[in-house]
Structures are given as structure tokens and as C-alpha cells.
Amino acid sequence: MVSLAYLALIVALIPLASILIETIFRGSSAINLSFFFEEIPPLGEPGGGIGPAIQGTLIVVALACVIGVPIGVFSGIYLAEFRQARIAFIARFLNDVLTNVPSIVLGIFGWTLIVVAIGWSVIAGAVALAIMMIPIVTRTTEEAIKLVPMTIREAAIALGVPQWKTTLTVVLSSAKKGITTGILLAVARISGETAPLLLTVLGSRFWFSGFTQPTAALPVAIFNFSQSPFTQIDWSRAWGASLILVLIILVINIIVRYVTREKYG
Amino acid sequence: MSYKIEIDNLNAWFGSKQVLRDITMKAKENVVTAIIGPSGCGKTTLIRCLNRMHELTPGARVTGRILLDGQDIYDEGIDPVTVRRRIGMVFQKPNPFPMMSIYDNTAAGLKLNGITDKHRLDEVVEKSLKAAHLWDEVKTELGKSGASLSGGQQQRLCIARALAIEPEVILMDEPTSALDPTAAAKIEQLIRVLAEDYTVIIVTHNMQQAARVSDYTAFLYLGKLVEYGSTRDIFENPKSELTEKYITGEFG
Numbered sequence: 001m002v003s004l005a006y007l008a009l010i011v012a013l014i015p016l017a018s019i020l021i022e023t024i025f026r027g028s029s030a031i032n033l034s035f036f037f038e039e040i041p042p043l044g045e046p047g048g049g050i051g052p053a054i055q056g057t058l059i060v061v062a063l064a065c066v067i068g069v070p071i072g073v074f075s076g077i078y079l080a081e082f083r084q085a086r087i088a089f090i091a092r093f094l095n096d097v098l099t100n101v102p103s104i105v106l107g108i109f110g111w112t113l114i115v116v117a118i119g120w121s122v123i124a125g126a127v128a129l130a131i132m133m134i135p136i137v138t139r140t141t142e143e144a145i146k147l148v149p150m151t152i153r154e155a156a157i158a159l160g161v162p163q164w165k166t167t168l169t170v171v172l173s174s175a176k177k178g179i180t181t182g183i184l185l186a187v188a189r190i191s192g193e194t195a196p197l198l199l200t201v202l203g204s205r206f207w208f209s210g211f212t213q214p215t216a217a218l219p220v221a222i223f224n225f226s227q228s229p230f231t232q233i234d235w236s237r238a239w240g241a242s243l244i245l246v247l248i249i250l251v252i253n254i255i256v257r258y259v260t261r262e263k264y265g
Numbered sequence: 266m267s268y269k270i271e272i273d274n275l276n277a278w279f280g281s282k283q284v285l286r287d288i289t290m291k292a293k294e295n296v297v298t299a300i301i302g303p304s305g306c307g308k309t310t311l312i313r314c315l316n317r318m319h320e321l322t323p324g325a326r327v328t329g330r331i332l333l334d335g336q337d338i339y340d341e342g343i344d345p346v347t348v349r350r351r352i353g354m355v356f357q358k359p360n361p362f363p364m365m366s367i368y369d370n371t372a373a374g375l376k377l378n379g380i381t382d383k384h385r386l387d388e389v390v391e392k393s394l395k396a397a398h399l400w401d402e403v404k405t406e407l408g409k410s411g412a413s414l415s416g417g418q419q420q421r422l423c424i425a426r427a428l429a430i431e432p433e434v435i436l437m438d439e440p441t442s443a444l445d446p447t448a449a450a451k452i453e454q455l456i457r458v459l460a461e462d463y464t465v466i467i468v469t470h471n472m473q474q475a476a477r478v479s480d481y482t483a484f485l486y487l488g489k490l491v492e493y494g495s496t497r498d499i500f501e502n503p504k505s506e507l508t509e510k511y512i513t514g515e516f517g
Contacts, residue, residue: 084323149360151356151360152360152362154318154321155356155360155361155362155423155426156362156373156377157321157349158316158318158349158353158354159349159350159353159373159374159377159426159427160346160347160349160350160374160378161346161374161377161378162346165377166377169377170373170377173364174362174364176364
């Protein structure tokens with residue numbers, strides 16, 4: 001039984017390991033200092049970098065967090081605190097449905113909602129990604145708050161702290177780790193999303209030029225490079241950009257782990 | 266001597282299940298009143314009614330009156346939050362806030378209610394920890410986690426936390442049942458000292474404890490108040506046969 005479990009584990013690790021090794025192996029050769037800081041050259045042209053794509057991904061994801069995190073966290077609080085309310089049942093169900101909406105659908109939604117009105121833009125991309133992260137953040141926030149023991153909540157209420165304040169202070173800070181983990185999961189998920197961005201931020205070869213302007217983004221850049229007929233130059237760029245995307249997600253993970261480390265170890 | 270708390274015809278339910286029936290009793294100021302009875306007799310529900318914690322359970326309901334200094338705490342227009350600031354509570358299992366230091370745990374009631382004056386907080390923390398007989402053990406490590414203390418120390422921390430908001434009444438729900446005998450003895454001593462300044466109501470399933478710490482004892486059985494009187498009378502001269510059987514250990 002144990003050996004079977006080991007076997008299954010190894011089989012599961014093979015794709016993961018080969019993706020990582022392949023990305024590092026093929027990606028690292030494309031990476032040098034100018035790769036980070038220079039604008040994206042036209043397809044097939046040597047030199048340049050993917051600076052705007054890194055910048056664009058960071059900006060779009062950050063803006064998506066600004067929109068999505070408060071909505072997700074407060075929805076999660078509502079679902080956890082008013083579990084019995086009829087609207088909570090409906091919201092929970094819709095939230096689960098939203099989790100499984102294909103990302104291309106969110107892309108076309110963002111396109112219809114914003115791109116048609118103001119054009120390809122950072123805002124449109126951020127909204128599409130925010131809609132994607134909201135259900136993840138909502139769910140994990142709800143679960144994290146439910147895990148806070150009743151005794152902690154009662155301790156605060158017995159001190160004459162109003163219930164809403166108890167939730168926003170003691171309960172929320174007890175659930176902090178779980179909520180942060182949820183946000184992290186959501187960020188990791190949306191950072192690599194390609195379909196919604198193709199339809200909303202369009203992609204660009206140049207640096208950020210405003211929230212209502214198109215922008216470059218790593219997944220979009222990887223997509224474009226991989227479509228290039230100049231396989232020699234652009235495919236290695238695609239691998240380089242992939243490696244950086246993976247590294248960004250890794251760094252976000254490490255930062256959040258560090259921030260949420262046990263205060264009293 | 267005046268009555269601090271008067272319970273008048275109190276009935277309590279969880280959903281359709283009635284757990285307290287027509288409880289009427291009065292607790293005097295600055296004495297320790299113990300509530301004893303077998304498991305499931307409603308003792309915990311009774312003290313949770315006293316600071317309006319009972320109603321937090323979904324489906325829970327209360328009828329009757331509870332007067333605090335003559336004012337019904339169940340009156341319409343009375344905010345349960347203000348009741349709970351006057352009637353503090355210590356729970357069965359020590360429940361310090363795990364993510365807070367000893368200092369912050371003690372000051373939690375004040376801080377969460379918006380008091381930030383460092384000088385005042387320092388004062389209250391020291392005073393409360395001293396009153397809870399914990400100061401000497403923790404004064405050099407106030408920044409450590411409350412959860413790092415031993416069970417008995419945690420419970421005294423919870424008592425300090427309750428004292429910090431300067432309540433008039435302190436409710437204790439089997440405060441020593443999760444502790445070892447030495448830690449329990451310390452809490453019992455503390456309860457006697459607290460009674461000099463506070464009205465203490467303690468729920469216990471330990472009859473010896475009731476005999477040691479309380480001035481008055483109420484015996485509850487199946488949600489009804491069987492007998493209430495001075496602790497000496499209850500233990501040496503019970504009027505009800507049921508009380509006698511319980512305190513002699515025939516059931517419980």
C-alpha cells in the first residue's frame with residue numbers, strides 16, 4: 001500500500017518536475033539584465049527584453065487585488081457570520097458557480113463591459129482578473145473565519161465588545177493566516193491567466209502609459225512569442241518570460257509566508 | 266446588605282427545548298454565590314443569561330427578568346454590550362487571545378473599545394494582573410504570547426482580562442475544571458479575595474469547591490432551582506431531600 005502511494009506520488013511529481021526543469025533550463029539562457037529592463041522588440045528582432053510585460057503583470061494584478069480583495073474578504077465575512085441567512089445560501093451557490101466560470105468567459109465579459117466603452121486597458125484587465133479572484137478569496141475567507149473557535153469570539157463579546165467589532169478585530173486577526181493564504185492562492189492563479197488578458201489588455205511592446213491604455217503582460221507576451229514564426233529568437237524569449245512568471249509567483253509566496261509567519265514561534 | 270442581582274421567573278430555551286424553568290433567586294453584593302448541580306441541569310445556561318450571552322446561540326430564547334441594581338437587563342433599549350461591560354465572565358476553558366501578548370490580552374477589553382492612552386493602559390494592565398495574582402509571575406515577560414503560559418496562569422490571565430474593564434459582577438463558568446489541583450487552589454484563593462470588591466457568581470460541578478469558596482449556594486436540577494440558601498445551610502442542613510442526596514453523592 002505504502003509503495004503504491006510512493007509510486008503515485010512520483011507519477012504526480014514527474015510533470016511538475018519536468019515543467020520546472022524545462023523552464024529553468026530553456027528560460028535561463030534567454031535571461032540577462034537587459035531582458036528585465038528593456039522594451040519588447042518586434043517579433044523576430046534580436047535584443048531588447050520583456051520589461052513592460054513584467055511591469056504590466058505587476059500593475060494589472062495589483063489593481064485586481066485592490067478591487068477584488070476587499071470585495072472577496074467582506075463577502076467571506078458575511079457568509080461566515082450570517083451562515084443561516086437565505087441570501088447567504090444563494091450567494092454561496094453563485095460564488096461556487098463563479099469559481100468554475102471559464103476564464104475566457106470572464107475575458108469576453110470584461111471586453112463587453114469595459115473595452116467596448118473605453119478601449120483595451122489596464123482597468124479592463126484588472127476587472128476581469130478581480131472577478132476571477134473574488135470567489136477564491138470569498139471561499140477561503142469564509143472557511144478561515146469558520147475555523148476561529150467560538151471560545152475566542154465569546155471571550156471578546158463577554159468583554160463588552162460589540163459583535164461586528166469582534167468580527168473585524170479578534171476574529172479577523174485569528175483568521176489572518178487563512179485569509180492571506182486565500183489571497184495568495186488567488187494572486188498565483190490570476191498572475192498566469194492568459195485568456196481574460198488577451199481580450200482586455202491586448203498586449204503592448206511599450207512601458208505602462210496609463211490605466212486606460214493597453215499594456216503588456218507576461219502571459220500575453222508568452223502567448224505572442226510562442227505564435228511567432230521566428231522560432232529561434234522568440235521561443236527562447238517565451239521560455240525566459242515563463243521562467244520570470246514562475247519566479248514572480250514563487251517570490252509572492254515567499255513574501256506572504258514571511259509576513260504571516262508565527263509571531264510567537 | 267443589598268441585592269446586586271435579582272433573577273425573577275427566568276425561563277430559557279434552546280429552540281423548543283426548555284433548559285431553565287421559573288428560576289427566581291437573588292444574589293447579594295460582594296459575596297460569592299455558587300451554582301451547583303449535575304451535568305445538563307442548566308447551570309451554565311443560567312449564568313450565560315446573566316450577561317446576555319445565552320441569546321448568542323441561534324434559536325436561544327429567554328423570558329423573565331434579571332435585575333442588575335434594580336434595572337432589568339432584558340429591558341427593551343438596554344444594549345447587551347453595556348450589560349457585558351458591567352458583568353464580566355471567565356470561561357470553563359482558559360481562552361486567552363492566541364495572537365496577543367500577555368499585555369495585549371489584559372488590555373484587550375479596553376483596546377477593543379477604543380482606549381489607546383498608553384499610560385492608562387499600563388496602569389490598568391498592572392493593576393489587573395496584580396488583582397488576578399499573576400503580576401509577579403509575568404511582569405518581566407509581558408510581551409510574550411498569552412498562549413505560552415500554563416493552564417492555571419492562562420485562566421488567571423483571563424480573570425485579569427475580565428477585571429481590566431472594571432466590571433461589578435464576575436461570572437465564572439467552572440473556572441477550574443480544566444486545571445490541575447494546585448492551579449485550581451490558586452484560583453479558589455483568588456475568588457475569595459475578589460469577593461471583597463466584586464459580586465462573584467460561580468458555576469461548579471465540584472461540591473467541595475462550592476463549599477470552600479462560596480457564601481451562598483443554589484442547587485439546580487433539571488432546569489429548576491431546588492434549593493437556595495447560605496452555603497453552610499445547603500451543605501449541613503439541606504431542606505430538600507434531593508439536595509441532600511446530591512451533596513452526599515448519591516447521584517450527580
